[in-house]
Amino acid sequence: MPELPEVETIVRGIRPAIVGRRIDRVIYAAASMIRCDDANGSCEHDEAVGRITAVLAGRQVRQLDRVGKWMFFRLEGSLPSPDTLVIHLGMTGRLGVVPASRDLPPHCHLRLALDDGQEELRFADPRRFGELHFFDADRFRNAFESDRLGPDAIGLRRSRLAAALARTGRRLKVVLLDQRVIAGIGNIYADEILFAARLSPFRPADSLDAAELHRLHAAIGSVLRRAIRHQGTSIRDYVTSHGLPGEFQNQLSVYGRVNLPCRRCTQPIQLATTAVTGRSTYWCPTCQEGG
DNA sequence: CCGACGTCCTGCTAGC
């Protein structure tokens, strides 16, 4: 589902509608989706719902950040450690600020009334792979981030990428998907990036020479930025925060193009399902070196 | 350290 470009598109869409506004009240929060971390450790579900229901009401959203596929809603108050609401969209999550009068989507797990009650932030997720977290202090947010997230793929330094690749013999595709190494790349963009870099997904990460490393680093930036410009990739579930599909699915080089001619060399695109995490991997054996 | 595989869920679609 949403990878970095889709989450970035949603963040850009929601930011003007939510930053600076007050959460009037928590209309609904699904117990099974919520976790929170505070000084007492991690609490889950029913207890978490009680906590966020009590704490979010009346708070202003000061900032909305993104790291990888995670969104961080920073709330004013309780300085010097603002509280943070964290949302991950999983595979099928949707997020938007909509008029409160609009019909509820199926599987809506979070509803926050904003300001005068005219609008709501809504999170819906049929498959429920998404996650909602709440932290009441920066140190919990920081611990969460350093536990699970590497540097964001946008703005990643080449030296940092080089160091991460040099220390493992895992296949390139697996490493690109590892959120602790680089945050934000998922199955679609891993394949697109490796095609753009002309590197086989099956290459060991520590086998790249300087030119190949340069190509990979450049491809990460260019593919993701291009996808953001096109509002992300809509294959089945993803829509922007305005409910519209993205456009990047029309620009894909390899993902979903099994047996179609490679746009570069016209040879058929290959699909591997079993190798590499059991997920589908699309690539061009002619253009991508070292399979 | 690494890869393979199972698990959490629901909904859509390809194929019989």
Added chain:
DNA sequence: TGCTAGCAGGACGTCG
């Protein structure tokens, strides 16, 4: 037309 198996953009855990 109708049913069902298989598959899906993610992330985490376990096992060998």
